[in-house]
Amino acid sequence: MRSRALRIVAMLLTVMLVLVMVGCGNTGGKAVTEAGLYQAGTYVGVAQGKMGDIKVEVTFSENAIDKIEVVEFNETKGTADGAIDKIPARIIEGQTLVVDAVTGATATGDAIIQAVEDCVLQAGGDLTALKIGAEQKEKQVQTLEADIAVIGSGLSGLSTAISALENGASVIVVEKQAALGRSFATSFGNVMMAQVEENEAYHKAKSDDTLDQAIERWSKMTMQGGQEGIPYPDYERVKEIIVDSGATIAWLEQHGLEYQISFTKEQRGADIVKPVTDGNQVAGELVIERLTNSLKEQGATILTEATATELIEADGGVVGVKASSPDKNFVIHAKNVVLATGGFGGSEEYIEQLIPDILATGYQFSGTGVNTGDGMTMGAQVGAALYEDGWIIPSPGKLLPSKKLTDLNVNFNKLNSYSPLEGGVTDKLMLVNQAGQRMTNEAGPGVVIAADLIDAKEAPYYILFDSSSEEVVSLLETGLDSGDIYKANTMAELEKLSKMNHLVSTFNEYQSMAKKGVDTEFKKPAEMLQAYAAEGPYYLVKFVPDFVATMGGLKTTGDCQVVREDGTAIDGLYAVGELAHRFLYNRAHFGNASNSASLTMGRNVGKLLAEQVQQ
Ligand SMILES: Cc1cc2nc3c(=O)[nH]c(=O)nc-3n(C[C@H](O)[C@H](O)[C@H](O)COP(=O)(O)OP(=O)(O)OC[C@H]3O[C@@H](n4cnc5c(N)ncnc54)[C@H](O)[C@@H]3O)c2cc1C
Structure with missing residues (x-):
């Protein structure tokens, strides 16, 4: 009996081992x-x-x-x-x-x-x-020296470095990511190139524009969702960016790229060009590849996976920077340090400090998470002045479901202004505040929607979906347990469930306007004013503003030299690109102007500093 039991145990163990x-x-x-x-x-x-x-x-x-x-x-x-x-x-x-x-x-x-x-x-x-981890290695310290240390390798850092090199300076580029230019690599590559008469020599299309007209359009665009009390744009500096935009594109063409008109000022508010590609390569990747080649050909010292942490000061100015990589610490002595570290969208602390009203909306940041305002932090440590306020550059998709929902199921990212799902395009739907009232033209510019939502302080905001699209419904069903979606068979039940007292009346008004094709409240165009199905179930889904870049950062002179609170310039310290471009805008960014400004600031500063070190 005992030996039979043992045999059974042995057999079971064998089966279990096989199963495992x-x-x-x-x-x-x-x-x-x-x-x-x-x-x-x-x-x-x-x-x-x-x-x-x-x-x-x-x-x-x-x-x-x-x-x-x-x-x-x-x-x-x-x-x-x-x-x-x-x-x-x-x-x-x-x-x-x-x-x-x-x-x-x-x-x-x-x-x-x-x-x-x-x-x-x-x-x-x-x-x-x-x-437990590998044994902690003592990091080797390496000391380096150059005329110019450029921190960051987005468009602004790369153009600074190349321009400085070709004008005779030695350059060290410090980039915290594993490769150069990652933040621009997925871009369509569009860049503003204003066709004004001042830069006629570089035009890609015929234009009858004057600088004043270009500035007027700039003003109209940037005031969308804007506020009168904000003391920007600084139009003198805007003019420089506009006028220099043509020479910047010509300069890029000297570095192996070719540009063609992609949008006209009538379409986008500014003339815009993009690189010619072979159709297979992403335009942004091509730009980064060509600029990186130029950088290497001209002998830049390139440090990747090296995070700049601290500026080195001497005699009241900046004389270098410290950086750290997984296996080394760098001490870099430089006559000038150019900070090109991008915006601060990846820093909750800076968002809280500079755009506090966005917190209640539960925003999403779809830009590069490494943009944590490092240049602002390093600058502030040596007495640099920060712009008092900040703002966002919304993503093309304008809004996204809450982070809880997109974390739960990545397909929630598909619900936005450009939704690939029939029935998922948020422009065509109804957006309400916590009381169930509409508050904006859902098909309006992203920057206006963001301003309306942030300024109103009536979060959380919800978008209403019906059950007409099977694909959308099956996606929404996956988020029901999140607490960020309400579902009910009728609008009356939905109002009760969500405690949005105005929901039914807002819905009835929206339906009646959609049937007439006229939005008397927010002037949404008729083709976007789509009536909902007469029967439920209906879903209210929490949505938040989504942005890819920021405005705010270090204050600079017209030559991009970083200034203190009292307006005096800090010797040896410069800032370019998104880190410094607040002066260009009130609130709305201007058709691919950030890319254009990053390139132009970098090209000009690189040349200026190289000329200075030759003297
Ligand atoms: C998805 C997306 C879409 C956009 N669409 C548009 C558009 O349509 N039009 C437009 O004009 N603009 C657009 N922008 C914004 C525009 O791309 C940027 O404002 C501009 O290119 C900024 O360039 P930059 O060189 O200043 O910064 P970035 O390109 O952000 O580069 C900063 C670099 O610095 C590095 N860095 C940061 N901190 C450190 C540190 N401590 N040490 C070392 N390296 C560091 C980063 O890793 C990064 O490589 C978009 C941005 C994104 C993300």
């Missing part, structure tokens, strides 16, 4: 040895990345992680590349799961690590031991 081996996804497993750390073989692990699942295949020998391949992912090309290349290499090199993150691709890196952890468990490895 099948269930663990080991594609080439062999038995774990007595002394081995892992059960050798190749395992598959999956984890949620920023844009969906990331799948890895990890090959173990008995005592080591031998190979990690990221076999499937939906992450943004360019942005996530650093993590996909470097995180597996770092895990293998250190045989540890405690590795330095890749700046700008932290979510992707974390997901890769999580998927590898999954494989380690499947291979019977000791996760705790792998998480």
